[in-house]
Amino acid sequence: QKEVEQDPGPLSVPEGAIVSLNCTYSNSAFQYFMWYRQYSRKGPELLMYTYSSGNKEDGRFTAQVDKSSKYISLFIRDSQPSDSATYLCAMRAWMDSSYKLIFGSGTRLLVRP
Amino acid sequence: GAVVSQHPSRVICKSGTSVKIECRSLDFQATTMFWYRQFPKQSLMLMATSNEGSKATYEQGVEKDKFLINHASLTLSTLTVTSAHPEDSSFYICSARAGGAGALGETQYFGPGTRLLVL
Numbered sequence: 001q002k003e004v005e006q007d008p009g010p011l012s013v014p015e016g017a018i019v020s021l022n023c024t025y026s027n028s029a030f031q032y033f034m035w036y037r038q039y040s041r042k043g044p045e046l047l048m049y050t051y052s053s054g055n056k057e058d059g060r061f062t063a064q065v066d067k068s069s070k071y072i073s074l075f076i077r078d079s080q081p082s083d084s085a086t087y088l089c090a091m092r093a094w095m096d097s098s099y100k101l102i103f104g105s106g107t108r109l110l111v112r113p
Numbered sequence: 114g115a116v117v118s119q120h121p122s123r124v125i126c127k128s129g130t131s132v133k134i135e136c137r138s139l140d141f142q143a144t145t146m147f148w149y150r151q152f153p154k155q156s157l158m159l160m161a162t163s164n165e166g167s168k169a170t171y172e173q174g175v176e177k178d179k180f181l182i183n184h185a186s187l188t189l190s191t192l193t194v195t196s197a198h199p200e201d202s203s204f205y206i207c208s209a210r211a212g213g214a215g216a217l218g219e220t221q222y223f224g225p226g227t228r229l230l231v232l
Contacts, residue, residue, distance in 0.1 A: 032220075041226070042226060043208075043223040043224050044206070045223070046221075046223075049220055088156060098145075098162055100147075101221055103157050108154075
């Protein structure tokens with residue numbers, strides 16, 4: 001079992017839809033939770049980061065963390081074709097005497113005009 | 114803020130040659146830099162972690178003699194792929210972390226990646 005599970009998709013939605021992207025994890029020691037967006041042939045771009053359970057909002061994006069269920073989500077409101085990308089969740093863990101990010105496999109999102 | 118650059122963005126080389134990739138944090142000092150490798154439609158695989166002024170820590174299965182990492186300053190890390198072979202062709206991405214207290218210090222900022230093709 002992977003430490004971080006993420007549905008690879010692809011997820012196809014019409015423009016304007018609300019998108020829900022999710023990750024589950026097994027290690028209760030994970031602390032910081034992050035969402036990255038990666039366009040094809042580009043490096044990941046940090047979208048949001050959060051530490052505690054609850055919601056964090058930034059424009060059209062809302063990150064949600066439920067530590068009791070080991071479940072995190074990213075919601076995108078009023079989705080746009082420009083949101084079409086791969087979305088990676090990431091979590092920080094203490095491993096081998098250092099902090100490392102553990103990534104999900106990424107979910108490909110396609111927003112249809 | 115928090116911009117990380119990589120150079121070159123793309124490189125094609127012959128089998129057996131060495132290739133150097135630079136990673137720079139442009140507007141912050143990076144106490145730690147990371148090197149990842151990504152195959153098509155797959156997630157990022159951590160290759161090594163480097164702290165300024167010390168030897169890099171390699172992940173299991175990554176050959177340290179093949180992938181040489183130098184982190185000479187707080188804003189520059191280099192990855193040298195020595196004696197490259199076609200199977201080394203991949204997308205290499207670096208990231209940098211400022212360190213310090215709080216979520217922002219722990220966040221990794223990624224470079225745009227370098228696409229390596231070994232013929």
